[in-house]
Amino acid sequence: MIHRLIVALGCVLLVASCANIPEQTNAYVIQSSASQPQQKVQLPDRDADPIMVVRRFIEASGDTAVAEAYLTEEAKRLWRPDNQPAIVEDDFSTVPKTQGMESDPDTASVEVKSTTKGRLDSRKSFHVQVGQQSGIVKLVRQDGQWRISETPNNGLIIPISAFNNYYRPVKLYFYDASREVPVPDQRYLPGTPRPSPSDIVSLLLQGPATVLQGAVRSALPSSAVQRTNVTSSSRDGATVVNLGMLGNLTIEDKRAIATQIVLSLQDVPTTTVRLQVEGMPLVPDQPDWKVSDIQPDSDRTTPRAQLTGMMVVGNRVKDLRDGKPITNPAGTGEYRVESAAQSVDGSQLAVVERLNSGQLQLRVGGLNEGLRQIEQRTATEMTRPTWQYPVASNEIGNEVWVVADGTIIRAVRNREGTWLPLPVNQAEIDRYGKITELRLSRDGVRVAVVADGKLLVGAVVRSTGSTDVAISAPKQLLPSITNVVGVDWLDPSRLVVATNTPTGPVWQVPVDGIQAQRYNLANLTLPLSSITAAPSRQIVVTDAVGMWTASDIGQVWLPHPQSQAQGPTARPFYPG
Structure with missing residues (x-):
């Protein structure tokens, strides 16, 4: 009896959760990069010395799940890899710091010297910032194995080759001051082989890069949110974007929003983008969009x-x-x-x-x-x-x-x-x-x-x-x-x-x-x-x-x- 009640309750919840999804969608979630299940991570080489542990940590830093394996549990809690990671040249140096005679033999420090190319900001824009930098990485020995207990500013250093291997450029689109011409705004997202569509839409909702503030406009109101992660229709493979809190918009506003989203998602492996607001078509007479539907203003x-x-x-x-x-x-x-x-x-x-x-x-x-x-x-x-x-x-x-x-x-x-x-x-x-x-x-x-x-x-x-x-x-x-x-x-x-x-x-x-x-x-x-x-x-x-x-x-x-x-x-x- 209890088993039947649970099954019945589950069916009710399932029906309720699907009530706002149109029948033609049959969508399933495309997870964001943060929510995607991680593959089993290979641990650092056994018995590696502090210098090799630090070098391998930095070389693996393009994939934070791999790099995290080099950290102690406490360091993992403090680590902030998204806090403006530094992009550096590949030829960085790792130099051991000499410790006193009475220092703990189960601790070590390694100085990392590198040439910075720039940084990613919170909106994933790259900013040139060339110069020499150095920082101390601290390690402790746990069960005979060296692990990193502290990184400089609890942040991330990524060699440019690792950055190119694990990050992908993404062009978001906004409008010029007259809101006539779509303008590309390049960002960088982790993703192999491609970044998550949900991450792309999330960045688009945040607005233009800091350096373009005041120079470009967004048709998306600042109140706009993603009601669900970007999904893919199991029926026809269309990429489904479901937004909310758009307010009262004219049909011209809605088409301008469609242009921004479709152009920003054009590198996602799909031919069709299904645009919705609260589960209903964004543009009533055009639920599905292709890049070819966008009237080009490039002329x-x-x-x-x-x-x-x-x-x-x-x-x-x-x-x-x-x-x-x-x-x-x-x-x-x-x-x-x-x-x-x-x-x-x-x-x-x-x-x-x-x-x-x-x-x-x-x-x-x-x-x-x-x-x-x-x-x-x-x-x-x-x-x-x-x-x-x-x-x-x-x-x-x-x-x-x-x-x-x-x-x-x-x-x-x-x-x-x-x-x-x-x-x-x-x-x-x-x-x-x-x-x-x-x-x-x-x-x-x-x-x-x-x-x-x-x-x-x-x-x-x-x-x-x-x-x-x-x-x-x-x-x-x-x-x-x-x-x-x-x-x-x-x-x-x-x-x-x-x-x-x-x-x-x-x-x-x-x-x-x-x-x-x-x-x-x-x-x-x-x-x-x-x-x-x-x-x-x-x-x-x-x-x-x-x-x-x-x-x-x-x-x-x-x-x-x-x-x-x-x-x-x-x-x-x-x-x-």
């Missing part, structure tokens, strides 16, 4: 294929493909052009003109018309221009940036068609030195700067309801290289950088700076003078001989078709 931030690029040669703007001057006063010789930029949509041109007085001024206008002076503003030094993409789909490029005698200027076209110079709050970047290059990312969210030969990346923060703009949280990338001469955006997450370093003239650098990759050295002759890049296009650099192109990291640099005709003074540029 507004990515140059069209027919825009093949331009170059400045002999104070004229020419077509990069055939070397012919463009049909604009900037191409015919009416202006003495020092540098130039084409808007992302291709319709506008900005040039830096050298006047007879030797001063420089900015001119802006349509590609097929004369270019207007920006309020007669002149300077002795001026960087090449860079364009903000046209925010509204029916607009043309209407904002261009330059640095004039160290001051960042935004030239903005108003509704009457007049171009006005507006300031940028650059207080956070001034301390790095003289700015010689500035490039807006094509989504307008970040800015890459070369200041005194150093490469910096900051966020572009636009104040709601005003014209105030500031560069926020600039970080130095490639800290070991201080002779950067040029930079451009390969895509929203990667930069290409030209330097005058013989051992590495050209680099590809992720926007968080975690691990730069050097391009092939072959055929380039220092000094380099310029570089340009854009999605789905060859990189073009100019060296002491002429222009060279490459499509990937390992490719040998090949002469650009116009290299011989234009020579080493050519300054190529793609729209942006």
Whole structure:
């Protein structure tokens, strides 16, 4: 009788627990990385000495379940592996600390010396933080075996190779200030072979990375929660995301949320994402989503294929493909052009003109018309221009940036068609030195700067309801290289950088700076003078001989078709 009662009660509870799950889902839980059952962990080598125990602990630190086996029970309770783990170079040192004659023979100390690359913060973003660090690891002997009783700050040190083996990059998506264009925000989560979808959604709900605060927006309200872990439908394999506490949202808000989630989960092995709120479809007429359902806005931030690029040669703007001057006063010789930029949509041109007085001024206008002076503003030094993409789909490029005698200027076209110079709050970047290059990312969210030969990346923060703009949280990338001469955006997450370093003239650098990759050295002759890049296009650099192109990291640099005709003074540029 009691057995039947228990069975009946179990059935009632089962029915109640499934009441809010739609019949078509038949979902089961995809556990988060923290809740996944751990495999049996192999214990440390028997009779290993303190130095070997510490080394193996650090080498295993990418997998915290394995590393934990090297700790005493008390150390396990105090250990905080998620508290901003330090990512270090692989060649760390472990040096025994000498103990006094009267010290306990069952205790030992080992000093760990390493070169830090950076740290992961609480939101799993990487922050460059290069430098030498050292810390003491303490050990005790238990039952004849050495175990770690204390780590520096009770934290985690991860060699970069272990980090690459056990952590996976994840691109979360937020929106630019106008909430028009999805913007990638890279994080790093443990996971083999892939991070947990629940962990990805959890990070997305927390909001953008600290360095992007104010520069991007989320369509998800701050009150939003996961009602259940992300699940997978046993019927059709769809990934089921069930949210709660979204509040009252318009259909546009819901579709914007769908875009964020689907793009953020696009590396999860599924073709369909089923989006729900309290067990019901997020968008009533579209319960299931694929990446192909997302209306791409990249057309507004990515140059069209027919825009093949331009170059400045002999104070004229020419077509990069055939070397012919463009049909604009900037191409015919009416202006003495020092540098130039084409808007992302291709319709506008900005040039830096050298006047007879030797001063420089900015001119802006349509590609097929004369270019207007920006309020007669002149300077002795001026960087090449860079364009903000046209925010509204029916607009043309209407904002261009330059640095004039160290001051960042935004030239903005108003509704009457007049171009006005507006300031940028650059207080956070001034301390790095003289700015010689500035490039807006094509989504307008970040800015890459070369200041005194150093490469910096900051966020572009636009104040709601005003014209105030500031560069926020600039970080130095490639800290070991201080002779950067040029930079451009390969895509929203990667930069290409030209330097005058013989051992590495050209680099590809992720926007968080975690691990730069050097391009092939072959055929380039220092000094380099310029570089340009854009999605789905060859990189073009100019060296002491002429222009060279490459499509990937390992490719040998090949002469650009116009290299011989234009020579080493050519300054190529793609729209942006």
